[in-house]
Amino acid sequence: KAMESSDDAFNRGYEELIQTGKLETLVRMETSFFETSTTENLWGLLVNAGYLTISKVISYQDGLYVVKVPNQEVQQEFQKLTAHYLKVAGTDLFTMFSALKRQKKEDFKDKYQKVLLTLPSYHDLKDENSYHMMALGMCAWLCHDYKIISNREAGKGRCDIVLKARKENQISYILEFKYAKDSNTDLNELAKRAVEQIKDRKYDIELKGNVIYIGLAHYQKEVEIEWQEK
Structure with missing residues (x-):
C-alpha cells in the first residue's frame, strides 16, 4: 500500500x-x-x-x-515486491524470464504478451519509454545473473536494455523497444527494424560471447517480437 x-x-x-x-x-x-x-x-x-x-x-x-x-535471499523477496509494484503476477515474471534464459522464444513472447494484457489500465503505455520502464522493472528478477544496463551510450547510440551475462558461459541479451501510434502499423516489420538498429548502431560492442538481439514492437497491449542470435 x-x-x-x-x-x-x-x-x-x-x-x-x-x-x-x-x-x-x-x-x-x-x-x-x-x-x-x-x-x-x-x-x-x-x-x-x-x-x-x-x-x-x-x-x-x-x-x-x-x-x-x-543478499540473494532477500533478492527473491525483492522480486516479489517488484512484481507487486508492477501489479503483475510473480509467477508470470518467473516463467517469462525462465523462458528467456532458456532461449525459448515463443514461450517468452506468450508470457510477455500475457503480462501486457494483465497490466492494470492505469499503466500508461503511451510511448517507447513507458514499455522500456515497465520491462526495466521486470528485470529486477534477473540482476543476480545479469548486469542490467539501461539507456547507456553503447556503440553509436543509446540502447534500451542490455542484460550482460555475469558468467562467461551465459548468453547476453539486448532489448530494443518500439511503439506504433497507428493500428495499421506492421508490428513484425517494426520489430525487425528494432533488431537492425541494434546491429547498425553496434549496441553489443562491449559484450563478449553469444548475444541475442530482441526487438519488441508494441501497439497498446499488442506485441510482436523479433529474435536473432549474433
Whole structure:
C-alpha cells in the first residue's frame, strides 16, 4: 500500500535501484511512513523491513545514504515486491524470464504478451519509454545473473536494455523497444527494424560471447517480437 501511494521521486529511485543494484537517497528511519507519508520515510520503511540495507553513510546529519539489496535471499523477496509494484503476477515474471534464459522464444513472447494484457489500465503505455520502464522493472528478477544496463551510450547510440551475462558461459541479451501510434502499423516489420538498429548502431560492442538481439514492437497491449542470435 505504501508503494501504491508513492510519488515520482520514489519511482525514479526504485528504477535506479533495479538498474544498478544500489541507490543514493535520503532515508528517514525514525518516523513511521504511516505517520508521515514521504519518499524518505518509504525508503526507511524498506530498510527497517529488511528489504534494503545501508551500504554507505554519506551524511548522517542529512540522512543521506547508499542503500542496496543485501543478499540473494532477500533478492527473491525483492522480486516479489517488484512484481507487486508492477501489479503483475510473480509467477508470470518467473516463467517469462525462465523462458528467456532458456532461449525459448515463443514461450517468452506468450508470457510477455500475457503480462501486457494483465497490466492494470492505469499503466500508461503511451510511448517507447513507458514499455522500456515497465520491462526495466521486470528485470529486477534477473540482476543476480545479469548486469542490467539501461539507456547507456553503447556503440553509436543509446540502447534500451542490455542484460550482460555475469558468467562467461551465459548468453547476453539486448532489448530494443518500439511503439506504433497507428493500428495499421506492421508490428513484425517494426520489430525487425528494432533488431537492425541494434546491429547498425553496434549496441553489443562491449559484450563478449553469444548475444541475442530482441526487438519488441508494441501497439497498446499488442506485441510482436523479433529474435536473432549474433
